[in-house]
């Protein structure tokens with residue numbers, strides 16, 4: 142048997158079983174037969190000048206605005222101080238993995254859509270919230286379903302299930318025709334994959350049956366499956382982010398960077414290899430006969446972030462190798478809390494908020510560079 146890109150789901154015990162099975166199984170990823178792609182929308186080509194009616198987010202903590210709050214068995218939560226201390230309305234810890242706004246909020250604001258992209262789960266959403274876009278992302282998730290299972294968070298397939306439900310809500314609010322138009326013209330931003338490499342592959346023993354090259358092939362195959370499924374559900378305009386320089390994350394410096402906490406060269410090389418394979422695949426799928434009418438973008442996070450890590454002073458940062466929370470050496474999610482770890486005095490001087498996520502200032506600068514390079518949509 143081969144391990145597929147589709148998680149088995151289920152509770153704690155079955156997760157454990159899944160994990161055991163995953164260990165026993167052979168290693169190639171077979172594309173699961175997905176539903177036949179939906180026909181292209183009536184508006185066959187979307188004029189580039191038309192602003193997408195909604196921004197819809199899939200992926201991990203970079204774009205999770207609180208979906209994990211209800212997952213009390215998971216370590217990957219942050220709905221408590223000091224998270225959110227600089228979040229504008231009420232300084233709330235909403236479940237965003239930073240001190241303030243995150244990537245989706247910043248992009249939605251720049252697009253002129255709205256200030257904040259709410260989480261789909263656990264919040265009271267207005268019709269307007271649904272019409273202008275939500276986040277299905279789950280911190281700790283990966284394209285590899287095992288990554289989500291190890292962290293007890295939502296898989297990418299779980300996120301697609303929620304999207305299916307969301308489409309039903311859109312139809313009830315806006316009618317079938319308008320809902321189909323929103324689905325086909327909205328911008329979909331997908332940010333995940335770094336936890337597959339940083340956590341599942343390099344930190345846990347559970348994918349040791351793969352060598353790096355074959356694991357990268359596997360997660361790119363999972364990414365491709367995800368893109369095809371999302372297209373099959375009606376999405377056309379997809380921006381898919383690559384991995385950041387995971388070897389220079391404060392957490393990975395502490396774990397594997399040796400005595401002086403240098404960047405872990407092997408981890409960065411893995412991100413570079415993964416990004417090249419992912420970009421190649423996205424270019425093949427973009428507007429192809431298999432996905433007609435699709436407009437796919439590969440978003441390079443690696444280059445701008447590496448520059449910010451290597452030349453922090455050029456961006457106004459004083460610290461780029463420690464998180465702002467606590468000692469900055471290991472605090473992330475549950476270990477970054479106001480009982481044991483206070484925030485640094487001035488987060489705007491830190492690139493990193495905790496050992497894995499940027500400060501709001503960091504995200505603002507990163508997004509400005511990305512928008513400058515790729516446009517808003």
Ligand SMILES: *[C@@H]1O[C@H](CO)[C@@H](O)[C@H](O)[C@H]1NC(C)=O
Pocket residue numbers: 230231232233
């Ligand atoms: C945010 O915090 C304020 C109090 O500071 C509270 O009144 C409000 O309900 C909170 N909002 C959310 C979304 O939690």
Ligand SMILES: *[C@@H]1O[C@H](CO)[C@@H](O)[C@H](O)[C@H]1NC(C)=O
Pocket residue numbers: 423424427428436437438439
């Ligand atoms: C995808 O195709 C569009 C044209 O439809 C092009 O502008 C864009 O650069 C392509 N994306 C990639 C990643 O090659």
